[in-house]
Amino acid sequence: MLNNSDSRPIGVFDSGLGGISVVREIGRLLPNENIIYIGDNLNNPYGTKSKDEILRITLDVVDRLIKMNVKAVVIACNTATSAAVRILREKYNVPIVGMEPAIKPAVMENKGGTIGVMATISTLKEKKFQNNMDKFKDISNIYKIPTQELVELVENDIFSGDEINRVLDKHFYEYRDIKFDAIVLGCTHFIFLKDSISDYFKGIKIYDGNEGTVNRLKNLLMRDDILNYSNQMGKLEIIFTRENDKFKRRAIDLMK
Ligand code: DGL
Numbered sequence: 209m210l211n212n213s214d215s216r217p218i219g220v221f222d223s224g225l226g227g228i229s230v231v232r233e234i235g236r237l238l239p240n241e242n243i244i245y246i247g248d249n250l251n252n253p254y255g256t257k258s259k260d261e262i263l264r265i266t267l268d269v270v271d272r273l274i275k276m277n278v279k280a281v282v283i284a285c286n287t288a289t290s291a292a293v294r295i296l297r298e299k300y301n302v303p304i305v306g307m308e309p310a311i312k313p314a315v316m317e318n319k320g321g322t323i324g325v326m327a328t329i330s331t332l333k334e335k336k337f338q339n340n341m342d343k344f345k346d347i348s349n350i351y352k353i354p355t356q357e358l359v360e361l362v363e364n365d366i367f368s369g370d371e372i373n374r375v376l377d378k379h380f381y382e383y384r385d386i387k388f389d390a391i392v393l394g395c396t397h398f399i400f401l402k403d404s405i406s407d408y409f410k411g412i413k414i415y416d417g418n419e420g421t422v423n424r425l426k427n428l429l430m431r432d433d434i435l436n437y438s439n440q441m442g443k444l445e446i447i448f449t450r451e452n453d454k455f456k457r458r459a460i461d462l463m464k
Contacts, residue, residue: 213437217242217445218425219273220282224249224363224448226397227284228459230307231444233418234282235463238426241435241442244276247459250449253359254287255328255395262291262330270296279434282425283307286327286394286417290334303428308340309394310417315344317413318389322349324380326405327394329354337394351386355379355398362397365458368404376408388412400462 218238220231224247231245251257251265266288270281280303281296283289289306297304309331314323331337332352341350357375366372391409393399393416406414429435436442448455 212433214279214434215242215436215438216277216279216434217244217443218280218282219244219246219270219276219278220284221246221248221269221273221288222283222285222396223247223254223287224252224359224397225455225459225462226359226362226395226399227282228462229396229399230282230284230418230421231459232463233422234425235442235444237419237422238429238435239441240438241429242444243442244273244278244445245447245459246273247446247448247455249363249451249455252363252450253328253356254285254291255330255356255359257330259291259330259334262288263295266292266296267299270300274300274302278302280305280425280429282421284396284421286331286396290331290336303425303432305421305425305428307396307417307421309337309392310415310420311340311344311350311392313420314390314392314413314415315348315350319347321389322351322386323390323392324351324353324383324388325392325394326353326355326358326379326398328359329356331394351383351388353379353383355395358401359395359397362400367400372401372404373408376405390415392416 283306286307293306390413
Protein backbone atom coordinates (compact mmCIF):
# COMPACT_ATOMS: atom_id res chain seq x y z
CA MET A 209 0.00 0.00 0.00
CA LEU A 210 1.31 3.46 -0.83
CA ASN A 211 1.09 5.68 2.18
CA ASN A 212 2.31 9.24 2.44
CA SER A 213 4.30 10.74 -0.36
CA ASP A 214 6.95 13.09 0.95
CA SER A 215 8.47 15.40 -1.65
CA ARG A 216 10.88 17.13 0.71
CA PRO A 217 14.45 16.82 -0.60
CA ILE A 218 17.20 14.57 0.66
CA GLY A 219 20.24 16.59 1.75
CA VAL A 220 23.58 15.20 0.57
CA PHE A 221 27.02 16.69 1.21
CA ASP A 222 30.74 16.15 0.86
CA SER A 223 33.90 18.26 0.86
CA GLY A 224 33.64 18.77 -2.89
CA LEU A 225 32.99 16.64 -5.93
CA GLY A 226 33.29 13.16 -4.37
CA GLY A 227 29.75 13.01 -3.04
CA ILE A 228 28.42 13.52 -6.55
CA SER A 229 29.17 9.81 -7.02
CA VAL A 230 26.64 9.14 -4.24
CA VAL A 231 24.10 11.52 -5.81
CA ARG A 232 24.47 9.53 -9.03
CA GLU A 233 23.71 6.33 -7.12
CA ILE A 234 20.66 7.90 -5.43
CA GLY A 235 19.47 8.92 -8.91
CA ARG A 236 19.79 5.30 -10.02
CA LEU A 237 18.10 3.64 -7.03
CA LEU A 238 15.65 6.37 -5.96
CA PRO A 239 15.00 8.31 -9.17
CA ASN A 240 11.93 10.19 -7.89
CA GLU A 241 13.61 11.77 -4.92
CA ASN A 242 14.49 15.45 -4.89
CA ILE A 243 18.05 16.16 -3.77
CA ILE A 244 19.96 19.16 -2.48
CA TYR A 245 23.71 18.67 -2.72
CA ILE A 246 26.25 20.80 -0.90
CA GLY A 247 29.84 20.44 -2.07
CA ASP A 248 31.80 22.17 0.67
CA ASN A 249 34.88 22.79 -1.46
CA LEU A 250 35.70 25.97 0.46
CA ASN A 251 36.86 23.61 3.21
CA ASN A 252 38.38 20.95 0.97
CA PRO A 253 40.14 18.75 1.88
CA TYR A 254 38.49 17.43 5.02
CA GLY A 255 40.90 14.49 5.20
CA THR A 256 43.87 16.47 6.53
CA LYS A 257 41.91 18.27 9.24
CA SER A 258 41.51 17.36 12.92
CA LYS A 259 38.42 15.55 14.10
CA ASP A 260 37.19 18.70 15.92
CA GLU A 261 37.59 20.82 12.85
CA ILE A 262 35.76 18.30 10.65
CA LEU A 263 32.98 18.14 13.22
CA ARG A 264 32.60 21.93 13.33
CA ILE A 265 32.52 22.25 9.53
CA THR A 266 30.12 19.34 9.18
CA LEU A 267 27.69 20.79 11.74
CA ASP A 268 27.57 24.03 9.71
CA VAL A 269 26.76 22.18 6.49
CA VAL A 270 24.10 20.00 8.10
CA ASP A 271 22.51 23.05 9.80
CA ARG A 272 22.25 24.62 6.40
CA LEU A 273 20.60 21.52 4.92
CA ILE A 274 18.15 21.23 7.82
CA LYS A 275 17.13 24.88 7.28
CA MET A 276 16.35 23.89 3.68
CA ASN A 277 13.81 21.43 5.08
CA VAL A 278 15.49 18.15 4.08
CA LYS A 279 13.80 14.93 5.21
CA ALA A 280 17.07 12.97 5.53
CA VAL A 281 20.80 13.65 5.35
CA VAL A 282 23.40 11.58 3.50
CA ILE A 283 26.98 12.22 4.56
CA ALA A 284 28.52 11.39 1.19
CA CYS A 285 31.97 11.47 2.71
CA ASN A 286 33.78 8.76 4.63
CA THR A 287 35.92 11.34 6.44
CA ALA A 288 32.98 13.36 7.77
CA THR A 289 31.13 10.18 8.67
CA SER A 290 33.92 8.83 10.83
CA ALA A 291 34.44 12.17 12.57
CA ALA A 292 30.85 13.30 13.04
CA VAL A 293 28.06 10.79 12.41
CA ARG A 294 27.44 9.97 16.05
CA ILE A 295 27.09 13.62 17.11
CA LEU A 296 24.95 14.46 14.07
CA ARG A 297 22.54 11.64 14.95
CA GLU A 298 22.29 12.96 18.50
CA LYS A 299 21.61 16.50 17.34
CA TYR A 300 19.11 16.13 14.51
CA ASN A 301 15.99 14.06 14.34
CA VAL A 302 15.97 13.28 10.62
CA PRO A 303 17.53 9.99 9.44
CA ILE A 304 21.27 10.41 8.89
CA VAL A 305 23.09 7.97 6.64
CA GLY A 306 26.87 7.82 6.50
CA MET A 307 29.54 6.23 4.33
CA GLU A 308 31.80 3.44 5.45
CA PRO A 309 34.66 1.80 3.54
CA ALA A 310 33.24 -1.44 2.11
CA ILE A 311 35.63 -3.73 3.99
CA LYS A 312 33.03 -6.39 4.73
CA PRO A 313 32.10 -7.34 1.14
CA ALA A 314 35.77 -7.19 0.12
CA VAL A 315 36.75 -9.55 2.95
CA MET A 316 33.83 -11.93 2.45
CA GLU A 317 34.58 -12.37 -1.24
CA ASN A 318 38.34 -12.68 -0.68
CA LYS A 319 38.66 -14.77 2.48
CA GLY A 320 42.31 -15.24 3.38
CA GLY A 321 43.25 -12.68 0.75
CA THR A 322 45.05 -9.36 0.93
CA ILE A 323 43.00 -6.21 0.82
CA GLY A 324 44.14 -2.61 0.50
CA VAL A 325 41.89 0.13 1.81
CA MET A 326 42.51 3.52 0.21
CA ALA A 327 41.06 6.48 2.09
CA THR A 328 41.93 9.90 3.48
CA ILE A 329 44.43 10.38 6.29
CA SER A 330 41.70 11.24 8.77
CA THR A 331 39.41 8.30 7.91
CA LEU A 332 42.21 5.79 8.41
CA LYS A 333 43.26 7.36 11.72
CA GLU A 334 39.78 7.25 13.25
CA LYS A 335 38.77 4.72 15.85
CA LYS A 336 35.62 3.96 13.87
CA PHE A 337 37.76 2.67 11.01
CA GLN A 338 40.05 0.69 13.30
CA ASN A 339 37.04 -1.02 14.91
CA ASN A 340 35.64 -1.91 11.50
CA MET A 341 38.99 -3.29 10.40
CA ASP A 342 39.52 -5.26 13.62
CA LYS A 343 36.30 -7.20 13.01
CA PHE A 344 37.84 -8.77 9.91
CA LYS A 345 41.51 -8.97 10.76
CA ASP A 346 41.39 -12.73 11.37
CA ILE A 347 39.80 -13.42 8.00
CA SER A 348 41.96 -11.38 5.62
CA ASN A 349 45.09 -9.25 5.65
CA ILE A 350 43.99 -5.66 5.51
CA TYR A 351 46.33 -2.76 4.77
CA LYS A 352 45.51 0.92 5.27
CA ILE A 353 46.80 3.13 2.47
CA PRO A 354 46.23 6.87 2.84
CA THR A 355 46.11 8.38 -0.65
CA GLN A 356 45.01 11.88 0.27
CA GLU A 357 46.55 13.56 -2.82
CA LEU A 358 44.01 11.83 -5.05
CA VAL A 359 41.30 14.05 -3.56
CA GLU A 360 43.11 17.12 -4.85
CA LEU A 361 43.54 15.59 -8.30
CA VAL A 362 39.81 14.89 -8.60
CA GLU A 363 39.01 18.44 -7.44
CA ASN A 364 41.37 19.63 -10.19
CA ASP A 365 39.60 17.58 -12.86
CA ILE A 366 42.34 14.94 -13.22
CA PHE A 367 41.00 11.39 -13.47
CA SER A 368 43.63 9.45 -15.37
CA GLY A 369 47.20 9.56 -16.58
CA ASP A 370 50.67 10.00 -15.11
CA GLU A 371 49.70 12.08 -12.10
CA ILE A 372 47.33 9.43 -10.79
CA ASN A 373 49.92 6.69 -11.37
CA ARG A 374 52.60 8.78 -9.66
CA VAL A 375 50.48 9.13 -6.49
CA LEU A 376 49.67 5.42 -6.52
CA ASP A 377 53.36 4.53 -7.04
CA LYS A 378 54.31 6.70 -4.09
CA HIS A 379 51.75 5.33 -1.64
CA PHE A 380 51.99 1.70 -2.65
CA TYR A 381 55.80 1.77 -2.75
CA GLU A 382 56.16 0.16 0.67
CA TYR A 383 53.72 -2.57 -0.41
CA ARG A 384 55.36 -3.20 -3.77
CA ASP A 385 56.07 -6.86 -2.96
CA ILE A 386 52.50 -7.56 -1.88
CA LYS A 387 49.94 -8.94 -4.26
CA PHE A 388 46.59 -7.38 -3.46
CA ASP A 389 43.44 -9.40 -4.15
CA ALA A 390 41.08 -6.48 -3.76
CA ILE A 391 41.10 -2.74 -3.21
CA VAL A 392 38.47 -0.84 -1.22
CA LEU A 393 37.80 2.77 -2.19
CA GLY A 394 37.15 4.37 1.20
CA CYS A 395 36.68 7.90 -0.11
CA THR A 396 33.90 9.07 -2.37
CA HIS A 397 36.29 11.11 -4.51
CA PHE A 398 38.11 7.93 -5.54
CA ILE A 399 35.00 6.48 -7.21
CA PHE A 400 35.74 8.78 -10.14
CA LEU A 401 39.18 7.18 -10.41
CA LYS A 402 37.89 3.63 -10.44
CA ASP A 403 38.97 2.90 -14.03
CA SER A 404 42.45 4.33 -13.49
CA ILE A 405 42.91 2.43 -10.23
CA SER A 406 41.65 -0.76 -11.83
CA ASP A 407 44.11 -0.32 -14.74
CA TYR A 408 46.94 0.38 -12.30
CA PHE A 409 46.22 -2.89 -10.48
CA LYS A 410 45.64 -4.77 -13.74
CA GLY A 411 41.94 -5.40 -13.37
CA ILE A 412 41.88 -6.22 -9.65
CA LYS A 413 38.40 -6.24 -8.04
CA ILE A 414 37.51 -2.85 -6.57
CA TYR A 415 34.87 -2.25 -3.89
CA ASP A 416 33.06 0.88 -2.79
CA GLY A 417 30.30 1.69 -0.34
CA ASN A 418 28.00 3.80 -2.49
CA GLU A 419 25.34 1.20 -3.27
CA GLY A 420 25.26 0.02 0.35
CA THR A 421 24.77 3.58 1.58
CA VAL A 422 21.92 4.28 -0.82
CA ASN A 423 20.21 0.98 0.07
CA ARG A 424 20.44 1.97 3.71
CA LEU A 425 18.91 5.36 2.84
CA LYS A 426 16.08 3.63 0.99
CA ASN A 427 15.35 1.38 3.97
CA LEU A 428 15.23 4.33 6.36
CA LEU A 429 12.89 6.31 4.07
CA MET A 430 10.65 3.24 3.88
CA ARG A 431 10.79 2.69 7.63
CA ASP A 432 9.73 6.28 8.31
CA ASP A 433 7.24 6.27 5.46
CA ILE A 434 8.78 9.34 3.84
CA LEU A 435 9.51 8.10 0.32
CA ASN A 436 8.50 10.31 -2.59
CA TYR A 437 5.92 8.45 -4.69
CA SER A 438 5.77 11.09 -7.40
CA ASN A 439 6.04 9.68 -10.91
CA GLN A 440 8.25 12.60 -11.98
CA MET A 441 12.05 12.45 -12.03
CA GLY A 442 13.45 14.08 -8.90
CA LYS A 443 14.99 17.56 -9.05
CA LEU A 444 18.61 18.13 -8.14
CA GLU A 445 19.89 21.37 -6.67
CA ILE A 446 23.68 21.67 -6.43
CA ILE A 447 25.51 24.23 -4.30
CA PHE A 448 29.28 24.56 -3.98
CA THR A 449 30.70 26.78 -1.27
CA ARG A 450 33.50 27.98 -3.60
CA GLU A 451 33.36 28.79 -7.34
CA ASN A 452 29.81 27.55 -7.51
CA ASP A 453 29.23 27.89 -11.27
CA LYS A 454 32.42 26.17 -12.33
CA PHE A 455 32.03 23.25 -9.91
CA LYS A 456 28.34 22.84 -10.66
CA ARG A 457 29.19 22.35 -14.34
CA ARG A 458 31.84 19.80 -13.45
CA ALA A 459 29.47 17.98 -11.10
CA ILE A 460 26.85 17.70 -13.83
CA ASP A 461 29.50 16.33 -16.24
CA LEU A 462 30.54 13.74 -13.67
CA MET A 463 27.01 12.43 -13.36
CA LYS A 464 26.77 11.51 -17.05
N1 DGL B 1 35.24 12.60 -0.19
C1 DGL B 1 35.73 12.50 1.10
C2 DGL B 1 35.67 11.11 1.68
O1 DGL B 1 34.86 10.31 1.26
C3 DGL B 1 36.78 13.40 1.67
C4 DGL B 1 37.84 13.99 0.84
C5 DGL B 1 38.59 15.09 1.58
O2 DGL B 1 38.02 16.18 1.65
O3 DGL B 1 39.70 14.84 2.09
O4 DGL B 1 36.40 10.77 2.57
